[in-house]
Amino acid sequence: MTETSPPAAAAEAQTLSSQYAPTEVEAKLYERWVAAGYFEADAKSEKPAYTIVIPPPNVTGSLHLGHAFEHTLIDSLTRRKRMQGYETLWQPGMDHAGIATQNVVERELAKEGLSRHDLGREAFIERVWQWKAESGGKILGQMRRLGDGVDWRRERFTMDEGLSRAVQTIFKNLFDDGLIYRAERIINWCPRCLTAISDIEVEYQDDDGELVSIRYGEGDASIVVATTRAETMLGDTAVAVHPDDERYRHLVGTEIELPLTGRRIPVVADAHVDPEFGTGAVKVTPAHDPNDFEIGQRHALPSITVLDERAIITAHGPFQGLDRFEARSAIVAALRADGRIVAEKRPYTHSVGHCSRCKTTIEPRQSMQWWVKVGPLAQAAGDAVRDGRVAIHPKEMESRYFGWVDNLHDWCISRQLWWGHRIPVWYGPEGEIVCVGPDDQPPAGEGWRQDNDVLDTWFSSGLWPFSTLGWPEQTADLQKFFPTSVLVTGYDILFFWVARMMMFGLYAMDGTPPFHTIALHGMVRDQFGKKMSKSFGNAVDPLDWMDAYGTDALRFTLARGANPGTDVPIGEEWVQGSRNFCNKIWNATRFALMNGATVEGPLPPAEELSTVDRWILSRLDATVAEVDALYEDYQFAKLSDALFHFAWDEVFDWYVELSKITLQAGGAEAAATRRVLGHVLDVTLRLLHPIVPFVTEELWTTLTGGESLVVAAWPQPEGRRDAAAEAEIATLQQVVTEVRRFRGEQGLKPGQKVPARLTLAGTALAAHEAPIRTLARLEPDAEGFAAATSFPIAGALVELDLSGAIDVPAERRRLEKDRAAAEKVKEQCTKKLANEGFLSKASAEVVAKVRGQLEAAEADIERIGGQLDRLPQG
């Protein structure tokens, strides 16, 4: 790209349309960035590394606002670091989403009248890969629309060979260390997905069910138990009571008859039974309830499984073949007919677990599964945060993290699926169990077979921060980019994913945490703070908004709503507002270009600059420092707001307007202002770029002739703070605003000029007569000037002549309102200063402040009184 000189830029500005058209520039710019290799991270670089791994989206997923939000945050962090000179890696990729993906492909097969069993395991997996190639990973293309600065050469997938090798390696290591084991327990079984799921994949919700009280046994030897799952009574193997419960003491150790089955079951005493709840007696179904399973273990009770994998009754005569809900009614009916029902409560609202994937009611099921012994891993994961090696933002989220890692149950990692990493364990004919590492040969020969199950998807995504970099090989990438810098993700997967990465990362990488900071964000909600959901009808496709308002508008809206750890409401009107902001930036820069703003040559020294120029450079410096500090603290909402107000309120509304006066006058001052205007926009565009990359890139390359903002330097404060200039311009703004307010109250048309006499000599405003006249639309005082009102500010005096046409009541209202406000301040200050307690206990600083306020208020009252006195009668 060639250098663009200012005149050429001005010419180019003429060709810029008066409205920013995002769709015309976005795709073009993105492809240019990728082609230029800006997003590629080089392990051989001398620069310090900055790494963020993408929270891997699901291969079946498509872009939703949650992604757009998270990616906006990550993209802005990495873009800023890249500008700061870091070797920046934003690692892209996806996870294989075992259950979700298998479901998608099974549904496709079902349309052809096939099941996965018809195809067989190998052919089915082949089919999944085929599906992935054709329609998986839609989201990756959508990420380009968002402007994500990821290194596409490094795209990874959890089922890739290298990542699979990582999974097998860590499985083997954990197995050898005794941290993975196989055991028969009660697990959460989804009768629709036909697999076990982990505790945290169960969602509890209050459902309407029934509570049925059933009498077991006969006469004196009878006990009433209550249940919400009557069908499980077929598998009861005991009734349990509390050991101290007098009511049942005589029955402990005896057997009573289980209705409908004729089986006799023991009455056992177990301290975990709550004698206060219900009748104080509980039925015990070890094969179908986690608590009962434990009671069964303690009392060596048999387990009787009565439901199959689809939750259909497996035996027991008339009930065989009924599903669990049909069986429930049928069994209650049968018990009722038998006179066994003592009480029925319906509806009975109670908490019921559902599969987080498909919402089917979970059926606790006793089965043999693989487990991770999380104790030592979770301890290390907790300690890393406790001792400060890993920081959680916002800090309040730490307690949730600790509460979880410190009370963790072992993690069930086997899934009865075909799509996923198959458990690398082989069973021999003599009952041998062999765990096979990635470089081992599986045992061959008659009778050996591999475990049928695959691993939980979180098992592989827990390795993501280092498996994507080549682990277990000691690659240059791993050397350079691990540990990663920051993990940006939603608080909702703190347990699902973050904790897994912490546990595996610390274990696999010899105690090095996978990231030093965890920056948690909230969920995107609608403009009324409601959760977005398809069924509620308030879900929004971010692509629609990007089409309508531009990617930058969406990104800015999301960033501006991102208060740490809190949910982000977003509405279309707000995206429109951001679009307006982008358009404002566009037009302000267009104005600058048309007026010869330049970045050529050094910025003139302060002595050669006007107060206005020194003021905006001072404000710019302050903004650079503020935005920079907020970035370090992940305060996206605040930094976006700071940029919004600086750009719009200070640069566009005041500096650009003030610069017009200087530019029109011409001469050396105009030349200096062109340079300052160019500089201010240059720096402002750099500051905005990480959040709104497209519009800033388009404008900045035109303004500066530079190659690209993506690789431009991030601004730093330049030591141009100037308190005197800031105070002087603040006074100027005050005068102009006061006059405008007067004009508004008087009902004057915006364009109407008003004769005015300005007495500014010797005051802060001495040099600003021209801007005051221009901005407040005041014309010179002519012969016969008669002041209708006056504005004494900072020693200066502005008098206006309305040719007798003044609306006296309106002016009186305005002045009286001001006086009332000042009176209120005076009263409050007087009260404080008359208070002994205040004078003796408040700090001298505060007391002095209040004294100053009182004086100012009294001066105002005096001044306004005078103005009121001078108003004509009427």
Place this chain on the structure above:
RNA sequence: GGGCGCGUAGCUCAGUUGGUUAGAGCACUGCUCUUACAAAGCAGGGGUCAUCGGUUCGAGUCCGAUCGUGCCCA
């Protein structure tokens, strides 16, 4: 049932360690097509900071209770 958070303008939210007349965006009202921008400009209206009590010279901010609401865990 246990734990955590929240309740500030019509809506969505800021509000550092207590200390000017409590702020922003959007929405609303009035006047303007002023030659960068009507997707704009200028000005304006709008809040007894959920309620009650307490601590303090002073409370939106700290403490307690109540009501409402959301989330996590069981």
